Amino acid sequence: MAPTPRTAALDALPVREAVPALVAALDGHGCAVLCAPPGTGKTTLVPLVLAGLVGGGPRRRVLVAEPRRIAARAAARRMAWLLGEEAGGAVGFTVRGERVAGPSTVVEVVTTGVLLQRLQRDQELAGVDVVVLDECHERHLDADTVAAFLLDVRETLRPELRLVAASATTDAAGWARVLGGAPVVEAPGVSYPVETVWAPPARPVRPPHGMRVDPAQLAHVAAVVRRALAERDGDVLCFLPGVGEIARVAGQLGGVDAEVLQVHGRAPAAVQDAALTASARRRVILATAVAESSLTVPGVRVVVDSGLAREPRVDHARGLGALATVRASRAAGRQRAGRAGREAPGAVYRCWTEAEDVRLPSFPAPEIRVADLAQFALQAACWGDPDAAGLALLDPPPAGAMAAAREVLVAVGAVDPEGRPTARGQRMARLGLHPRLARALLDGAAALGGRRAAELVALLSEEPPREYGDDLAAAWRQARRGADGYAARWRAESRRLERAAGGPGGRPADGTGRASARVSGPGDDAAAGLVAALAFPERLARARGEGAFLMASGTGAELGEGSALRRAPWLAVAVADRPPHSASARVRLAAAVDEETALAAAAHLRTDVEEVRWEDGGLTARTVRRLGAVELDARPLRDPDPALVRAALLDGLRTEGLGLLRWSPEGAALRDRLGFLHRTLGGGWPDVARDDALLDRADDWLEPELSRARRRADLGRIDAAQALKRLLPWATGEAARLDGLAPERIEVPSGSRVRVDYSGEQPVLAVKLQELFGLAETPRVAGVPVLVHLLSPAGRPAAVTADLASFWRDGYRAVRAELRGRYPRHPWPEDPAAAEPTRHTNARLRR
Structure with a gap:
């Protein structure tokens, strides 16, 4: 006796209204984007219609790709139920390690991973007429890869293969572009109103980091579940990021008047089936993102959303890849909240503030941007596109992640250095x-x-x-x-x-x-x-x-x-x-x-290298055997490579500074003079003030002395003053103007030649006040007035000025009044501008 389809249930699915437009889009373009809210039947009715099992259309073989095993099994069983059958007849499913299908199967629901393997074995997908990529908004890497491969198949091998990208919330314009300008078909939804209750913790909780979730956050989620049970009718569906968090919250719900179910990808099939089956007893269903889409959980009137999700992350530098706990996107929040309004009006309790909600990311991060790409890179290589440059992807793979993936594949023998798959790699991909x-x-x-x-x-x-x-x-x-x-x-x-x-x-x-x-x-x-x-x-x-x-x-x-x-x-x-x-x-x-x-x-990580290092203030030279960063053993190296020695000495100079060289007073003064000219005039005058700037030009001024050095003591023998002169702008002739632009000493009216200090921002001339009598204008170097430190007869600062004329006019009288009684043997004329400059006392002058 032939099974009897459940006509009333089929007719009640809202997506039926969009089916004619979808069929027309596929007939005209071959590809389409189907946007249908949760609960409309896009996962169940559409494949049955496209296969000709409902509606009387031509019989076609349809593959439905789901991102998760639980969704694949549930979708197949739901479609079989609508046909009045058991899974394994006209509708079957295949997930990793389990296949329920037979010769009469027309609609087969598979995970995207299973479909990827089939495409690698049979690029034409012989016998398949239509592929439906469900829940493509989740942007799983396998789903993005499958879509790119299928588009390649349509373009090169099977233009008649039809492709539908289906989702409740998605970047419809982006998918339409990737599918070659495919039409977008929108289906009406019948959703009931869902009240939003903002339920943040009373006290701040630590944000998630890595896999860790603050226990206080989980305790708060459990408290909100208890509150929801007390305030609302119906089953409660609580979203948590992972299995560990589900177990912890379940442990804190002891004694509630409801059956507590834990639903996740690792849960036994019996538990998953129980969550998807109506129950006379009230239930609390603790679930990961597997319950966001693809399947309806009957009886749910309340959603408690922790606001957390798990996404893949990879630390290429440390070689660590794992899942990370993140704040769920607003799109995920809408999906989760919609679960409360599938069958009747409901409510969603969000465990964060309304102000926080507007700062959440709009969509989850595509896996291709954040995940380990080794498996993707191998699939692309076996497909014939090692760089994935020719694949139609919504987001291109990051270059750094692809380079890291290539290194892994070469190391395991899956691809050759050019990225082409080996026979071993082909086998690994399958x-x-x-x-x-x-x-x-x-x-x-x-x-x-x-x-x-x-x-x-x-x-x-x-x-x-x-x-x-x-x-x-x-x-x-x-x-x-x-x-x-x-x-x-x-x-x-x-x-x-x-x-x-x-x-x-x-x-x-x-x-x-x-x-x-x-x-x-x-x-x-x-x-x-x-x-x-x-x-x-x-x-x-x-x-x-x-x-x-x-x-x-x-x-x-x-x-x-x-x-x-x-x-x-x-x-x-x-x-x-x-x-x-x-x-x-x-x-x-x-x-x-x-x-x-x-x-x-x-x-492949083993190395035997000569290693010369700057350690503990000196050079060490060894031959080192390593496994990656792990040192296995070492022995002294008697005759190290001069290039390695030079590099280690440069490291020493960077670590301890250029003070390791021999700096005479003249050398230090020359460095200051050149630094002043670089700041003031720029041009060809070198930047010598910073050690790193000088070390970047080590070849220009420290050679050949540095290449001859073999130990720390050799650095101390390098005359920095002579070496620095190599940096002067000799080629332009400017070097000859050094003494004119930045003289080492300036002759003052007394006849003394006084050293100029260029170490500060402005050159300083420190000279006894009496030696400048009669000097009306401040001396200049390279057009910049020096800062004159006027010293007392004892050599102590009496005044500082960059404008001598103003000092003689306004400041000298106060200095004269203060110091004349302290130093009576020295001249203190009333008119310093007309006085004779001197280095001597009054008695010496009289002689």
């Missing part, structure tokens, strides 16, 4: 793993066997629960005997990877063959260390104190108190993050390894 994990699976299988390597890589591909501990080998043993949801998923993924690892292997990356040969029948601890080292060679870390390590990337790493790994001589760090204001990463998951395994797994 495994559905990050290239690092693909390398660990292939090379680990050669050393340990496919099953053990697959089990360990499965642990690394989905980080085990924190309660499993930080020891990878211990976590492996826990997963083997575990009966929780994680252990069940781990077993399924292990079986998938074991099958994928079978068959002929590619050539190992440099050193991995040696690692395989040297590990003979390793136990669990050694096996865990080998696989983690193969996956993350830059995170191999050597102990530098109990619990403290230095990774090959140069980043410090620390283990928590009580860790069984604290005394390990070497670690292979699988998961680490860096706490706020900390110079070291905190190790979350690692395995102990020996040095031999570390050197084999990270052979």
Whole structure:
């Protein structure tokens, strides 16, 4: 008996009104952008219509790509229900490790990752007529990549392939542009009003950093859930950033009169199904972003939004990639709030202030801008576009991230130095793993066997629960005997990877063959260390104190108190993050390894270099063997490269200053004179006031003395005055004017030649007052009046002026009245302008 479609449910879906326009757009252009609010049926009705299963159109094979496994399964089951069937008939689904489909399947819902693998195996997507990219507003990297590949297929191989980009909230204009000017079809929505309740914490909480969320924030979210249960009817859907936060809030909801469900990508299928099924009992559903879109959670009338989300981040300098907790965008907030109004009027409790809301980002950051691009770069290379320059992407990949990705791919043997995929790389791309994990699976299988390597890589591909501990080998043993949801998923993924690892292997990356040969029948601890080292060679870390390590990337790493790994001589760090204001990463998951395994797994990081450094006030020269930033051993270097010595001496001059050279008084004075001319005249007069400016021109003034130097003492023998003269503008002839423009001494009326001090902003002439009698105008150098320090007969400052004429007229009388009685043997004429200048006392003058 043929199944009976649920006609009433199909007719009630609001997107039906937009279907004719969508079909017309696809018939005319081949691509379309569908904008439909949540709950309108874009995920369920549209694929059925395009497949001809509803509405009587021609029969077509339709692929629906969803960003998450939970959404793919739910969408397929909902469509099958609308047709009066079970999933696996006309509608099926395929997610990683699970396929429910058969020969009669016409609509297949897949994750974007699964579709990416299919495209790499079969670029034409033979037999597929329409592809629907659902929830494209989320801007997951796999979804952006799939869209770019499909457009390439349409342009070069299959112009008849139809493509729909569907979303509730998206950059419709941007997607229409990427799809070659595709029409935008908007579907009306039937949403009920949702009241916004602003519910910020009573006291400030610390902002999220890395994976950390302030416990006070989570306690507040739990309190808001309790408030919502008391104030409103219906189920409560609470959005939290991750699994850990869900578990913490669930623990704080003990005793509430409701069933508490924890829904996330790692949750058992039974829990996910329970959340998507109506219940007679009131429920609190704690969920990650998986519940934002793609699926309807029945019975929800209230949403509690923590305002937090998780986005990928990568620190290329430290070799650390992880998820980071961020403030959710306004678009995500609208999506979340809409969940409360799908079936009836509802309310959203937002755990922040209305003033904060306007400062939130408009949309989530596209993954391509912030994520580790190694997997994307490998997919692009296998597609035939290593630089991704020819792919139609909403956002181009950042050049720095692509360069870092290329380095990883070359190191694991996935691409050649020009970026072309190797046979090994082609195989790695089909495994559905990050290239690092693909390398660990292939090379680990050669050393340990496919099953053990697959089990360990499965642990690394989905980080085990924190309660499993930080020891990878211990976590492996826990997963083997575990009966929780994680252990069940781990077993399924292990079986998938074991099958994928079978068959002929590619050539190992440099050193991995040696690692395989040297590990003979390793136990669990050694096996865990080998696989983690193969996956993350830059995170191999050597102990530098109990619990403290230095990774090959140069980043410090620390283990928590009580860790069984604290005394390990070497670690292979699988998961680490860096706490706020900390110079070291905190190790979350690692395995102990020996040095031999570390050197084999990270052979591409091994170096033997001559190293000459400025240390502790002198030169040290060594031959150093390193694994990345980790020093393995060193021995003295008797005859270092002169270029390395020169560079180290320059470092010493930068560290301790040019005072290491021999500066006579004349040399210091010359530097000051040249500095004055540079400030005053510029042109060819060199900048000598700053050490770094002089060191940047070391070739111009310190050679050949610097190249002959071999130690600190040799620097002290370099005559700075003679060296500085090399910087004078000899080529223009200006050097000959040095003494005229900035004379070392100025002759004053008494006949004395007095030194000018050029060390300040203005040249200073310090001279006894009596030696300037009769001098009406202030002396000038390079057109600048000197600052005259008029000294008493005892050589102490009596007055300072840059205008002698004004001083003789207005200031001299006060100085004369003060000093004449103190120094009666010296002349103090009433009219200094007409007096005879002198260096002597009155008695000497009378003689």
